Amino acid sequence: DQQVKQNSPSLSVQEGRISILNCDYTNSMFDYFLWYKKYPAEGPTFLISISSIKDKNEDGRFTVFLNKSAKHLSLHIVPSQPGDSAVYFCAAVGGFQKLVFGTGTRLLVSP
Amino acid sequence: EPEVTQTPSHQVTQMGQEVILRCVPISNHLYFYWYRQILGQKVEFLVSFYNNEISEKSEIFDDQFSVERPDGSNFTLKIRSTKLEDSAMYFCASSARTSGSSETQYFGPGTRLLVL
DSSP: SOOOOOOOOOEEEESOOOEEEEEEEETTTTTEEEEEEEEESOOOOOEEEEEEEESSEEETTEEEEEEEETTTTEEEEESSOOOGGGGEEEEEETOOOOEEOOOOOEEEEEE | OOOEEEESSSEEEEOOOOEEEEOOOOOOEEEEEEEEETTSSOOOOEEEEETTTEEEEEOOOOTTTEEOOSSSSSSEEEESSGGGGGEEEEEEEEEEEOOTTTTEEEEEOEEEEEEE
8 A cells, every 4th residue: 555655765965955855645535744753763743734725834944845736745844954864754644534654754964 | 742642662572462552642632543663664554533432443453453542531552462463663643633624643652562
């Protein structure tokens, strides 16, 4: 079941630059999308979300873009900081509020 | 800031034994969930719970699994007879869903279950 895909397992970015994490989905019934950040041995931490009625949502350094026709969303982090280094999961709400997660992208921000 | 808590942080058990994983959701939340993450794999939905009953469950959530809200604050996941493949990180989450909209789910720190 690959309804939510994150095709890049890892991404390396220099501090101060933009990080762009991508996510694709296949189920057109998904209507709400979230990004979570996760450190090893910890639970996912909510970052930002977007409803399917919007194409952009911004919160500080984090912006999520949604392209419904392409079934694609992306998370932009500007400027990137070393503390942003973690695994980032894209998730979509399917069924009765269950989250369908992608496989994650490991972001490394180097000083 | 309110947060979801889980106990224990680690649990080691023998195959065939029963385990109970405990969670305290955020106090004004109404919807509760369990997810798991097998090492190296993605986070998978197990079950959602609302108004003292299961709302949805995945194919993973078979008869060996059960959930309960025994009092006003705790939410538990019981595995009756553990198998080796139940070894995973188990996450509890909760949300304050309002009717007709999706709400953010907030996750606890997880319980690492190891079945020997």
